[in-house]
Amino acid sequence: xxxxxxxxxxxxxxxxxxxxxxxxxxxxxxxxxxxxxxxxxxxxxxxxxxxxxxxxxxxxxxxxxxxxxxxxxxxxxxxxxxxxxxxxxxxxxxxxxxxxxxxxxxxxxxxxxxxxxxxxxxxxxxxxxxxxxxxxxxxxxxxxxxxxxxxxxxxxxxxxxxxxxxxxxxxxxxxxxxxxxxxxxxxxxxxxxxxxxxxxxxxxxxxxxxxxxxxxxxxxxxxxxxxxxxxxxxxxxxxxxxxxxxxxxxxxxxxxxxxxxxxxxxxxxxxxxxxxxxxxxxxxxxxxxxxxxxxxxxxxxxxxxxxxxxxxxxxxxxxxxxxxxxxxxxxxxxxxxxxxxxxxxxxxxxxxxxx
Amino acid sequence: xxxxxxxxxxxxxxxxxxxxxxxxxxxxxxxxxxxxxxxxxxxxxxxxxxxxxxxxxxxxxxxxxxxxxxxxxxxxxxxxxxxxxxxxxxxxxxxxxxxxxxxxxxxxxxxxxxxxxxxxxxxxxxxxxxxxxxxxxxxxxxxxxxxxxxxxxxxxxxxxxxxxxxxxxxxxxxxxxxxxxxxxxxxxxxxxxxxxxxxxxxxxxxxxxxxxxxxxxxxxxxxxxxxxxxxxxxxxxxxxxxxxxxxxxxxxxxxxxxxxxxxxxxxxxxxxxxxxxxxxxxxxxxxxxxxxxxxxxxxxxxxxxxxxxxxxxxxxxxxxxxxxxxxxxxxxxxxxxxxxxxxxxxxxxxxxxxx
DNA sequence: TTGTAGGCGTTATCAT
DNA sequence: ATGATAACGCCTACAA
Numbered sequence: 001x002x003x004x005x006x007x008x009x010x011x012x013x014x015x016x017x018x019x020x021x022x023x024x025x026x027x028x029x030x031x032x033x034x035x036x037x038x039x040x041x042x043x044x045x046x047x048x049x050x051x052x053x054x055x056x057x058x059x060x061x062x063x064x065x066x067x068x069x070x071x072x073x074x075x076x077x078x079x080x081x082x083x084x085x086x087x088x089x090x091x092x093x094x095x096x097x098x099x100x101x102x103x104x105x106x107x108x109x110x111x112x113x114x115x116x117x118x119x120x121x122x123x124x125x126x127x128x129x130x131x132x133x134x135x136x137x138x139x140x141x142x143x144x145x146x147x148x149x150x151x152x153x154x155x156x157x158x159x160x161x162x163x164x165x166x167x168x169x170x171x172x173x174x175x176x177x178x179x180x181x182x183x184x185x186x187x188x189x190x191x192x193x194x195x196x197x198x199x200x201x202x203x204x205x206x207x208x209x210x211x212x213x214x215x216x217x218x219x220x221x222x223x224x225x226x227x228x229x230x231x232x233x234x235x236x237x238x239x240x241x242x243x244x245x246x247x248x249x250x251x252x253x254x255x256x257x258x259x260x261x262x263x264x265x266x267x268x269x270x271x272x273x274x275x276x277x278x279x280x281x282x283x284x285x286x287x288x289x290x291x292x293x294x295x296x297x298x299x300x301x302x303x304x305x306x307x308x309x310x311x312x313x314x315x316x317x318x319x320x321x322x323x324x325x326x327x328x329x330x331x332x333x334x335x336x337x338x339x340x341x342x343x344x345x346x347x348x349x350x351x352x353x354x355x
Numbered sequence: 356x357x358x359x360x361x362x363x364x365x366x367x368x369x370x371x372x373x374x375x376x377x378x379x380x381x382x383x384x385x386x387x388x389x390x391x392x393x394x395x396x397x398x399x400x401x402x403x404x405x406x407x408x409x410x411x412x413x414x415x416x417x418x419x420x421x422x423x424x425x426x427x428x429x430x431x432x433x434x435x436x437x438x439x440x441x442x443x444x445x446x447x448x449x450x451x452x453x454x455x456x457x458x459x460x461x462x463x464x465x466x467x468x469x470x471x472x473x474x475x476x477x478x479x480x481x482x483x484x485x486x487x488x489x490x491x492x493x494x495x496x497x498x499x500x501x502x503x504x505x506x507x508x509x510x511x512x513x514x515x516x517x518x519x520x521x522x523x524x525x526x527x528x529x530x531x532x533x534x535x536x537x538x539x540x541x542x543x544x545x546x547x548x549x550x551x552x553x554x555x556x557x558x559x560x561x562x563x564x565x566x567x568x569x570x571x572x573x574x575x576x577x578x579x580x581x582x583x584x585x586x587x588x589x590x591x592x593x594x595x596x597x598x599x600x601x602x603x604x605x606x607x608x609x610x611x612x613x614x615x616x617x618x619x620x621x622x623x624x625x626x627x628x629x630x631x632x633x634x635x636x637x638x639x640x641x642x643x644x645x646x647x648x649x650x651x652x653x654x655x656x657x658x659x660x661x662x663x664x665x666x667x668x669x670x671x672x673x674x675x676x677x678x679x680x681x682x683x684x685x686x687x688x689x690x691x692x693x694x695x696x697x698x699x700x701x702x703x704x705x706x707x708x709x710x
Numbered sequence: 711t712t713g714t715a716g717g718c719g720t721t722a723t724c725a726t
Numbered sequence: 727a728t729g730a731t732a733a734c735g736c737c738t739a740c741a742a
Binding site: 718723726 | 735
């Protein structure tokens, strides 16, 4: 071995052979260069009024030249606030979720917060790890979107003692703060739209049982039918899982009925995609033979053939609202508890007057 | 004001009125309870062999009971490694990107890393802020996906002295490590497929000029046509921007030609969506009148009407590869420089023999 | 207006 | 096998 000169010079490889050799400049390095004490540097960099403008200027110049970047980790240690939030999603690889995430991220960023993204993949073990990680990272708050999991890890979350906001939660009552779409009103609107087109055999192609949003959307559907004096045909209520594949199968069973529906209210756009696929594979046409409606207004809803009638959720805005809500909570303000955003019926070409 | 008792008790409201009152237990609290020194606690919790199994057990029990969570921020300060990576995307609200992000996140998580997600929104100012934030957060590495920005902030990135991996970079040569799809081969495969179906007037509906992936896909298209002895019809080469809207317009111009194409190679699936929409709006059918092919094999490609012939990019796996590559780099290993993953032709029903 | 001293919660380096 | 002690980089009294 060669001799290692000069005391505690950085540069020695770590056990794992890490290459990062040179320390980033610290507040003390700047202080030395500027011939002041490091608290003065700290103050100058925070634009504190109690530092001479001239020296402040000099310090900032030196800091900029030396490529100084304040360490958020050191700051977080002393201030006990990391300006960091944790975001738990079932999976980002979902068009609904990713829009919400985008809205959250932009808003967080605008307010100087960074976001830890964690994909639970609906795996309980993973969820445990994710929450644990967020706790150790000392996030200042947490947002959970469309949690479909058995409320298993929710107690862990509340133990963390940080504010939590839920987006489209499937576990009513488990937490206080949430942003939700008006499921029932939205669903009632599409169903009513179909009724007004003269349909009477209107199917409901739902999500799995027990999810709040499915329950609410089903309620809206029933409401519209009741209002029109249409009886409930139990065989017209089927269930998928919110994804196209399962919806195809559900639609297959509807089409196998002696008297199939003339219209279908789908739980969401993804289900509608599957429903339409099934309809085409049976040699039928949308909307000539069957009307199809979705829920969400995903980007793709405008580009299906025919373009999909659906209920719009302002996903990005819901993300923004959730983050703004969380910001308030993190700064100690009390804020709205349950935020409800309105759903908007978007009529396109997948629904038509009954033959 | 009431008197504030007992020295440094937590609980005083911060200037912003923060509510978080009670400190989380620290290693010292555990030490006190276990009647050992805090380094011993540290060792026990790391399963260090140099601590008496009995005391270690006791310590772990106490830690668990008191809800102790090690502070990653304190640890990061001393170890100079945060086990954190920064992930820059143009926007997560894009089906390609979100799949890649998902792959990255899962892999990171499996290895004990947390990921900071930042959505640059293709805004240079935002990009600056994002990179700055990552620098301050002391991330151990960075992944950038599908950067379409003027390499403006890339120098900032390299200044950070942390490993960087690019996914589907549009700036050839700017960085060393990357994961890319075989654009040219994939594109050649679809174009060849169309040639074999008897098409000779095959259009290319590309992305904006200057992006590497567009250039490469165009090259693949040309290659297939050249191989078949088909001349280049310049009017059959048009450009969108990778999204449906612009692709619709590009397709409109193709259809306005005296002699329109009988097939279209689209830059990506999103463009194919727009192209198909345009075709339908002209009263034509896919694939009877015009064959359409995409690139990416997004989830939705299976559910268009008709299902889309396309080139599959293993998006999730590309994310995984990028992260694995980054993990190696972060631990000081040298690793592969340019990883190329194979593209796979997926023939569905949007392409057919020419009439 | 500036400097000195101390501490945030860990890990690392010595002793013992 | 364990304990003292000193960092890590920053912020916040308090003193000057």
